[in-house]
Amino acid sequence: MKKLYIVITIIISFILYIFLGIIISYKKQPNISDDYISSFYLEDYYSDDISCDRACIIEDNKEALIERLRMIEMAEERIILSTFDFRSDNSGKDILAALYSAAERGLDIKVLVDGFSAFLQMYGNEYFFALSTLDNVEIKIYNPINLLKPWKSMGRLHDKFLIVDNESYIIGGRNTFDYFLGDKGYKNYDRDVLVYNTKPYSKESSIYDLIDYFYKVWNLKECKLFNDEEYKGKRKKVIKAREELKEIYKSNIDKYPFLLEDFDYQEITYEVNKISLLSNPVHVYAKEPAVFYSLIQLMNNAKEEVKIHTPYIICNDFMYQAIRSVTSSGTKVSIMTNSPANNGNPFGASDYIINRDKILQTGAKIYEYEGGISYHGKSITIDDNISIIGSFNMDLRSVYLSTETMVVIDSEEINKQLKEYFKTYEEDAVYIIDKDRIEIPKGVVRQEFTEKKKLLIRIISRFNWLRFLM
Missing domain, CATH: 1.20.5 (Single alpha-helices involved in coiled-coils or other helix-helix interfaces)
Incomplete structure (x- = not known):
């Protein structure tokens, strides 16, 4: 006893x-530091000239998978993948198979995955071991889970981008598994932007800022090698996984033979004036709100309108006040987020139910998406020329805890493209007039909670005092 x-x-x-x-x-x-404030200049995000970068938005999940496979196939020297969540499901294996083939062609492969995802999905997984045992492949884990050091535990890698050579990259909100890529099984709606550098040997492109950012994270002492033990590659299940990846690659080439054909990205991309990178500090501790501060400064420069699409809204007083500073200037601000029942994140749904009135008090118009599939896109349009796309949610975790990357694109064409996509979602959204009134457009059906989700949200709401970790 x-x-x-x-x-x-x-x-x-x-x-x-x-x-x-x-x-x-x-x-x-x-708080945001004086050093960051003094280093931020609005004029850095605009240009009257045409950039060497071109861009287009990738909205469809299947297209998002195909473009990633195409980019990996077209690579000649180097591939960089940074992602919050990487799984060995259907689309995850498609990416692993493409990376494995590229490594066999002699390319340098670097993969960076968050430690929480790696803990759940990668450790002991034969498919990731199969890729990691190749000589020219390095897989690192950002801030691996260590219960003995809880003061580091909440700092997470939330970036999602793929870089090929010095020529192209995809950046956005998509993780690397079936919810976000391909057309199999359960899915989320999400968004990427593809950027093509027309002058790969010039340092003018935004791709170099993203590459520099990646290595800033990659070289942190908190980023640990996933595997550096050769013997693991000799295990039977790893050998079997390696052969399976080779077969998946062959099958995908048979299915999508155009992946082997030359492709001109100028055909699907638009001219842009400038693309700039926003990012949070990369350390694993509580962070100054660099991305959020930058977004608010850009919004405050709007002449007429700001549209925000975010899966979740979890704000503190600083954030409410910042949004109010934009609306009080006369700028029309609208925010579309998932309705509580449509939200795939029960923490986000719970906090939104509790604090929706505070969001309304900022003066922003609030729309709740009711499409039946959780919306995961993180994007902003400002007037008719600025578009902002990336990994950043309007929540406390993205503001203070996670690494985040957003690209600011000065381009009327991209702005127009993004607003057209916004419109398709907003047609399935209800307008929250005030705390007592909701405007429901004809044909839109309010989603309902399952009993299981209702119970889960009720339980989570009891712990809302921990919302600074959400």
């Missing part, structure tokens, strides 16, 4: 150690 008491005491003490380590480390949310 005494031994049992000691064991229970140790377990409770350890849980308390983890909990207090997280609370003490992340409860205080940093």
